[in-house]
Amino acid sequence: MHKLIDNYNRNISYLRISVTDRCNLRCIYCMPEEGVPLMDHEQILRYEEIIRIAAASARKGVTKIKITGGEPLVRKGIPDLVACLNEIPDINDISITTNGILLHSAVPALKKAGLRRINVSLDTLNPEKYSKITRGGDINLLLSGIDKARAEGLDPIKINVVAMRGINDDEILSFAELTIERPVHIRFIEFMPLNIKPGCDKGYFISNPEIQREIKKIGSLFPVKSDKKSGPAKMFQIKGARGKIGFISALSNHFCSTCNRLRLTADGKLRTCLFSDNEIDLKAPLREGISDGDLEEIITKTILSKPQRHKILEPSFKKCLRSMSAIGG
Numbered sequence: 001m002h003k004l005i006d007n008y009n010r011n012i013s014y015l016r017i018s019v020t021d022r023c024n025l026r027c028i029y030c031m032p033e034e035g036v037p038l039m040d041h042e043q044i045l046r047y048e049e050i051i052r053i054a055a056a057s058a059r060k061g062v063t064k065i066k067i068t069g070g071e072p073l074v075r076k077g078i079p080d081l082v083a084c085l086n087e088i089p090d091i092n093d094i095s096i097t098t099n100g101i102l103l104h105s106a107v108p109a110l111k112k113a114g115l116r117r118i119n120v121s122l123d124t125l126n127p128e129k130y131s132k133i134t135r136g137g138d139i140n141l142l143l144s145g146i147d148k149a150r151a152e153g154l155d156p157i158k159i160n161v162v163a164m165r166g167i168n169d170d171e172i173l174s175f176a177e178l179t180i181e182r183p184v185h186i187r188f189i190e191f192m193p194l195n196i197k198p199g200c201d202k203g204y205f206i207s208n209p210e211i212q213r214e215i216k217k218i219g220s221l222f223p224v225k226s227d228k229k230s231g232p233a234k235m236f237q238i239k240g241a242r243g244k245i246g247f248i249s250a251l252s253n254h255f256c257s258t259c260n261r262l263r264l265t266a267d268g269k270l271r272t273c274l275f276s277d278n279e280i281d282l283k284a285p286l287r288e289g290i291s292d293g294d295l296e297e298i299i300t301k302t303i304l305s306k307p308q309r310h311k312i313l314e315p316s317f318k319k320c321l322r323s324m325s326a327i328g329g
Contacts, residue, residue, distance in 0.1 A: 004061040006306045014064045014261040015057050017050060018328025019078065021266050023071040025099050026135040027123075029162055029191060029204070031325055033135055039326075043267045047077065049286050051084050053264060054091070056295045060303070062262070064093040066119075068328040070266070073102040079109035086114030095119065097160070101137060103145025111152045118149055119158040119187075124168045125175070133167065158185040158246075163211055164204040176215045179243030187233050187246035192274075207252040212236075215245065232259070256309035262302070263328050270299065272306035274327065280305075 004012050021039050023031070045053075054065060065085055072078055078096075085094055096110070097119040122142060124130045130139040149157055161168070161175055175186050188211050191204045215221060219238040226235045232255040233246030249255070263271040268283025280302045285295065 002059070002061050004300065004303055006303050008257070008306070008308050010258065010260055010306070011061065012260055012262060012303045012306070013061055014066070015054065015062045015264060016066045016068055016261060016328055017054065017264045018068045018070065018266040018326075019050070019072050019081070020044065020070040020075045021326045022074050023069060023099070023325050024074055024101055025071065025137045027099075027121075028133055028135070028167075029164065036325060039267050045264075045266060045268045045283060047081050047084070049268065049283065050081065050264070051088070052286065052292075052295070053268075053270075053282055053299075054085055055088050056292060057262070057299055058088050058090045060296055060299050063090055065091055065095075067094070067096040069098075070325045070328075071099050071101070072096055073098055073106050078106070079113040079115075082110060082113035082115050097121070098145075099134070099137070100142035100145040102141075104141065104148045107145065107148045107152050107154070111154060115154065117154050117156055117158070119160055120146055120149075121160050121162075123162050123164070124171055126171070129168070156183070156185050156244075158187055160187050160189055162189050162191055163206045163208075164191050165206045166203060169206055172211055172214045173218055176218060176238065176245055179245055180238060180241045182243050184243045185233075185235075185246055186243065187248055189248045190251050192250055205251070208247040208249045209252060212247065221245065250310075254309060259306075262299075265322070265327055270302050271327065272302060273310055275310040276307060277322070278305070278307075 006012055026033055026035060054062070067078065067081070082094055085091060094115055095117045096115060098121070100120045100122070103118070103120070120142065123133050127139045130137055146157060163169060163172065178184060179186055188208055190208055191206070212221060221236040222239060224235045224237050224244060226233065233248050236245045236247070238245070263274065265271065265279070268281060268286070269279035270282055271279050280298060282295070282298065285298065
């Protein structure tokens with residue numbers, strides 16, 4: 001296995017794979033209530049194509065894979081995909097990010113296939129508010145899925161909270177308190193205006209430094225050493241707590257200088273930055289019979305085109321053409 005260093009001395013070792021653009025929820029910060037135009041079945045990468053891209057990426061230095069969507073569990077056969085990815089040499093960390101609605105029934109097969117941990121999106125602990133944020137989701141299904149994941153030994157269980165002023169900022173302390181008695185990771189993610197022009201919905205934004213100041217009302221936050229599985233989150237812990245609190249600050253304190261990831265969209269485009277529409281098509285070459293060596297060369301060239309940082313806060317930034325569900329969150 002090679003280590004592939006990009007033009008800014010970053011070791012690119014993490015591939016996020018979107019397996020579908022479909023989702024069973026309509027979260028207010030992700031897509032409109034009526035949904036978004038969906039890809040045709042033939043546009044979506046087949047599992048054998050995903051596995052081939054993952055294997056080529058591993059030969060170029062990727063060691064970590066996260067399966068995303070849309071909602072990945074709406075696609076059939078995800079445990080089979082996990083099992084195949086688990087057989088790729090040098091891939092040593094496979095996880096999935098999910099809204100949790102279908103998790104309860106999926107966990108046993110996922111664990112058997114080799115999945116070790118999960119990220120679950122949960123932006124409120126209030127059932128009525130959860131239904132409003134997700135436009136119809138049932139929080140009890142999600143909580144049941146988390147309980148099942150814990151019972152099956154998936155660890156750590158990371159709960160992703162998109163903090164939004166006027167929506168769930170009154171629950172910051174409630175989320176933080178969950179870590180006192182439970183061995184969970186609560187990760188506060190800054191609201192990112194991915195598909196809107198700068199300034200729109202600006203009122204939603206809460207910086208993570210502001211969230212940290214709020215949490216300090218219930219106890220001091222001590223920084224803890226982040227392991228390779230923490231991703232871009234800066235990790236902290238309330239003294240005596242069993243769990244941890246992470247902060248992902250894509251806007252207030254961007255982590256572009258240490259970004260080690262690539263994103264594969266469900267229709268086979270390789271992206272080097274969440275906030276850039278620059279994409280390289282891998283699906284067409286695959287279906288035209290490209291060799292493994294040439295596939296690796298495309299991946300290498302793509303990595304070397306990775307920008308130094310995102311430009312979402314710059315006046316020249318234009319909204320991304322794809323929704324988060326199409327890119328893979």
